[in-house]
Amino acid sequence: MDAQQAVSRLVKPDQPDDPRLPRVLHVLVGHGLPTYFLNAARSIRAVAPEDPLLLIDNASPSEDLRDRLRRIGEEDPMVEVILRSTNDLTNRKVGSLYSAYEIAFEYAIENRYDLLHLLQGDFQMMWWDADLVRKSVEIFASHPRCVNIFSQFVTRDSLLSGDLVTSAVDGLSKSARYGLTDTGIYDLARWRAFGMRFGPNEQRHAKQYLQEGLEVICHPWPTDAPIPWPTVVRNGVQRGKEVSANKPFLLKPLIAEQVAHIKAAPPTWLEDECIPWGWACVTPMWVTSIDSAMYWVLRYRDARKNGLTRLLPRLELRGLEPEERRKLRYLYRYRPSLLRLFIVAPVLEMVHRLTRPIRASSTQA
Numbered sequence: 001m002d003a004q005q006a007v008s009r010l011v012k013p014d015q016p017d018d019p020r021l022p023r024v025l026h027v028l029v030g031h032g033l034p035t036y037f038l039n040a041a042r043s044i045r046a047v048a049p050e051d052p053l054l055l056i057d058n059a060s061p062s063e064d065l066r067d068r069l070r071r072i073g074e075e076d077p078m079v080e081v082i083l084r085s086t087n088d089l090t091n092r093k094v095g096s097l098y099s100a101y102e103i104a105f106e107y108a109i110e111n112r113y114d115l116l117h118l119l120q121g122d123f124q125m126m127w128w129d130a131d132l133v134r135k136s137v138e139i140f141a142s143h144p145r146c147v148n149i150f151s152q153f154v155t156r157d158s159l160l161s162g163d164l165v166t167s168a169v170d171g172l173s174k175s176a177r178y179g180l181t182d183t184g185i186y187d188l189a190r191w192r193a194f195g196m197r198f199g200p201n202e203q204r205h206a207k208q209y210l211q212e213g214l215e216v217i218c219h220p221w222p223t224d225a226p227i228p229w230p231t232v233v234r235n236g237v238q239r240g241k242e243v244s245a246n247k248p249f250l251l252k253p254l255i256a257e258q259v260a261h262i263k264a265a266p267p268t269w270l271e272d273e274c275i276p277w278g279w280a281c282v283t284p285m286w287v288t289s290i291d292s293a294m295y296w297v298l299r300y301r302d303a304r305k306n307g308l309t310r311l312l313p314r315l316e317l318r319g320l321e322p323e324e325r326r327k328l329r330y331l332y333r334y335r336p337s338l339l340r341l342f343i344v345a346p347v348l349e350m351v352h353r354l355t356r357p358i359r360a361s362s363t364q365a
Contacts, residue, residue: 022114030121098198179209220266228285229335245278282313293349
């Protein structure tokens, strides 16, 4: 089954040549991780084939990946590809991601787009239509201090972490800690009017714009799913292995009934609609690297709030065929590394806590 067959039951884009609709540019930025990056690109073209897409490769080390991205641009007139030659690794987490973002925003503004929809290479775009665009315009109109709308499916753990609060304007969720996020839908007129730029790291510009009174509203109809338990690149080095599921997409495509449900009954959580396809992972899901025991802190909070049965994660198997489930005991294809989840992360957290006083005293000296 190819990618087009896989989306045969998807909601088809219904965005006509309507002058009242803003012009939207989808932007995908990635570095390495070819399975993720190409999956993201295919997903955008599958659910929004009539929309323009800007692909920015942030100096991936794989020439094969860059060739494949280049071919996507050559074969699809709606796709523009920019292949960067350098990636500054002084920022260990994201490299020169924000330099690539600046290129994207300059491109969008020069070409007179109204909205920019930004995804990273370890995402999958699950659906898109004209109603979504209109709803985004309504949200911007109701929130004059909102420059970007968060369009990700978020995990239920966001309810336990204090990341979300409720807007007094319309009851929508909004970020409690960010005035600007790294992905989502951006109003380019406001971006220019507020003179906005991404800073050297995520926390800095998030805090700066929050202090200036800007707000990030969460779209009640999310479209973008981060791949759960992702492989990451840190200091230019890949940590973990990418999923190999032998399916057209890493997450099972949504069908019309699911999208209708998302529109009718927000909020929608990552765990509800975004099902790993041909592979399994533990759930509640996690969408970043396991660098601390925070996942276990949230399991503890979940257990205190909802009972002891919520203390341990469980396997998400809905995206597996019966024969694949039978092989699961023999195939270590799910995410994350159970050794890292159950042992390494907690041990590293304990070491960090035990050595914190020593590091603090040495800094003062």
